[in-house]
Amino acid sequence: xxxxxxxxxxxxxxxxxxxxxxxxxxxxxxxxxxxxxxxxxxxxxxxxxxxxxxxxxxxxxxxxxxxxxxxxxxxxxxxxxxxxx
Amino acid sequence: xxxxxxxxxxxxxxxxxxxxxxxxxxxxxxxxxxxxxxxxxxxxxxxxxxxxxxxxxxxxxxxxxxxxxxxxxxxxxxxxxxxxxxxxxxxxxxxxxxxxxxxxxxxxxxxxxxxxxxxxxxxxxxxxxxxxxxxxxxxxxxxxxxxxxxxxxxxxxxxxxxxxxxxxxxxxxxxxxxxxxxxxxxxxxxxxxxxxxxxxxxxxxxxxxxxxxxxxxxxxxxxxxxxxxxxxxxxxxxxxxxxxxxxxxxxxxxxxxxxxxxxxxxxxxxxxxxxxxxxxxxxxxxxxxxxxxxxxxxxxxxxxxxxxxxxxxxxxxxxxxxxxxxxxxxxxxxxxxxxxxxxxxxxxxxxxxxxxxxxxxxxxxxxxxxxxxxxxxxxxxxxxxxxxxxxxxxxxxxxxxxxxxxxxxxxxxxxxx
Ligand SMILES: Cc1cc2nc3c(=O)[nH]c(=O)nc-3n(C[C@H](O)[C@H](O)[C@H](O)COP(=O)(O)OP(=O)(O)OC[C@H]3O[C@@H](n4cnc5c(N)ncnc54)[C@H](O)[C@@H]3O)c2cc1C
Ligand SMILES: [Zn+2]
Numbered sequence: 262x263x264x265x266x267x268x269x270x271x272x273x274x275x276x277x278x279x280x281x282x283x284x285x286x287x288x289x290x291x292x293x294x295x296x297x298x299x300x301x302x303x304x305x306x307x308x309x310x311x312x313x314x315x316x317x318x319x320x321x322x323x324x325x326x327x328x329x330x331x332x333x334x335x336x337x338x339x340x341x342x343x344x345x346x
Numbered sequence: 347x348x349x350x351x352x353x354x355x356x357x358x359x360x361x362x363x364x365x366x367x368x369x370x371x372x373x374x375x376x377x378x379x380x381x382x383x384x385x386x387x388x389x390x391x392x393x394x395x396x397x398x399x400x401x402x403x404x405x406x407x408x409x410x411x412x413x414x415x416x417x418x419x420x421x422x423x424x425x426x427x428x429x430x431x432x433x434x435x436x437x438x439x440x441x442x443x444x445x446x447x448x449x450x451x452x453x454x455x456x457x458x459x460x461x462x463x464x465x466x467x468x469x470x471x472x473x474x475x476x477x478x479x480x481x482x483x484x485x486x487x488x489x490x491x492x493x494x495x496x497x498x499x500x501x502x503x504x505x506x507x508x509x510x511x512x513x514x515x516x517x518x519x520x521x522x523x524x525x526x527x528x529x530x531x532x533x534x535x536x537x538x539x540x541x542x543x544x545x546x547x548x549x550x551x552x553x554x555x556x557x558x559x560x561x562x563x564x565x566x567x568x569x570x571x572x573x574x575x576x577x578x579x580x581x582x583x584x585x586x587x588x589x590x591x592x593x594x595x596x597x598x599x600x601x602x603x604x605x606x607x608x609x610x611x612x613x614x615x616x617x618x619x620x621x622x623x624x625x626x627x628x629x630x631x632x633x634x635x636x637x638x639x640x641x642x643x644x645x646x647x648x649x650x651x652x653x654x655x656x657x658x659x660x661x662x663x664x665x666x667x668x669x670x671x672x673x674x675x676x677x678x679x680x681x682x683x684x685x686x687x688x689x690x691x692x693x694x695x696x697x698x699x700x701x702x703x704x705x706x707x708x709x710x711x712x713x714x715x716x717x718x719x720x721x722x723x724x725x726x727x728x729x730x731x732x733x734x735x736x737x738x739x740x741x742x743x744x745x746x747x748x749x750x751x752x753x754x755x756x757x758x759x760x761x762x763x
């Protein structure tokens with residue numbers, strides 16, 4: 262169980278209060294009609310799945326309800342940073 | 347390779363068992379190979395074995411960063427079944443199940459495949475509808491499938507609590523009698539031994555750290571902790587580490603890696619004659635020949651390479667199992683562990699070529715690829731030998747994501763094993 266610091270609530274709270282919301286920094290194609298199949302594939306499916314420092318979105322669902330960008334080391338699961346999205 | 351037989355056991359037993367030798371070599375890597383397989387799990391070793399046995403491609407190396415079977419192939423709960431929903435998946439897993447049925451004889455190695463039946467429980471009206479749909483689809487696909495009412499389910503697994511006021515009432519179940527379990531290490535060792543005997547180099551303690559490409563961008567070899575090795579055909583079969591390896595060739599995959607846990611109890615007398623699984627509560631259980639109850643849990647909620655898994659995931663599975671099987675309440679767990687599984691958006695594997703010439707993938711088997719080892723190795727070897735995907739794996743190409751042809755076993759069942 263992770264202990265995730267919420268910068269909005271200003272407290273470290275147990276993982277169960279949060280919902281994982283995927284890799285951070287994915288940008289939806291700005292002009293959907295002009296985007297190629299490859300652009301859509303990259304956005305919808307391709308992931309860095311990094312072994313090491315990973316930026317990801319979490320939502321403090323059972324707290325303030327805000328989305329956060331959490332930086333975590335995926336090898337030892339240590340949370341390095343947590344900022345509002 | 348000297349085969350195993352009753353006569354040999356007899357000979358060895360009268361001569362003090364001094365004649366048993368290593369079952370495969372530990373060769374030094376050569377300068378180059380026709381095919382290099384990265385990952386010494388079941389899928390990689392089976393691929394190498396069928397390349398050598400059925401296609402005459404024997405100049406093959408399997409590179410394993412640790413020891414063979416140290417990944418998910420040696421960590422899983424060994425459930426084997428083929429009752430998937432979609433035609434493409436059913437055909438693929440059924441091909442594998444048929445190979446399981448003759449595997450011990452084929453490899454001259456007892457993989458302890460036991461067709462004790464796999465029963466999946468439904469606890470809600472929706473569960474039962476989903477189960478019935480699966481049973482009908484399976485029968486249309488020619489796969490053995492039965493629907494059981496609660497009393498029939500209890501007859502098949504007597505320690506099941508089917509009382510109406512149970513926390514997870516059993517409203518119905520599906521049964522695949524040809525499903526069952528096998529001995530995971532034996533599968534890995536059996537393929538390694540048979541591949542080695544045909545000339546395949548199984549190279550342990552050899553981590554791939556880079557992928558070399560020529561001026562055209564095609565694969566020309568790999569860098570490893572034991573030096574550079576040349577090859578024109580590179581097959582990545584690295585399960586949870588597939589994204590890391592594909593990244594070495596500049597490829598981003600539709601895969602995320604999650605810890606998946608299993609536990610075993612202290613050994614007890616035989617109480618479980620079959621495999622019972624319940625997707626709704628993420629619990630999977632069978633009994634090993636040693637008497638331990640082998641329990642599979644769910645994945646963590648977030649991707650990770652930490653081979654542990656969260657406590658609350660395992661404990662919630664145990665809570666549920668104690669409700670389904672009240673007789674187990676005082677049983678102690680001996681060990682728990684996790685493996686890193688490679689999960690795709692549609693929970694179906696990725697088998698086939700990539701946009702990089704010479705680079706092939708066999709991954710994305712996620713939480714349920716043990717059962718697929720013989721079939722995947724067989725069909726992937728045929729694909730590598732022919733230079734194009736075999737018809738049974740063709741629907742599972744990387745291109746299905748841009749084409750929108752997902753094989754969505756995720757929404758079909760949301761099963762872990
Ligand atoms: C707890 C658990 C329970 C499961 N239960 C079931 C089940 O009941 N039924 C079922 O069908 N499936 C189950 N599975 C899934 C199944 O175990 C896997 O799908 C299957 O074993 C994958 O086999 P593999 O050969 O692809 O991968 P692995 O066995 O993981 O082999 C991959 C190998 O690649 C090696 N490797 C990684 N990176 C490198 C590198 N850079 N260089 C060299 N080598 C490298 C690794 O060390 C590893 O040995 C379960 C998995 C887990 C973790
Ligand atoms: Zn908060």
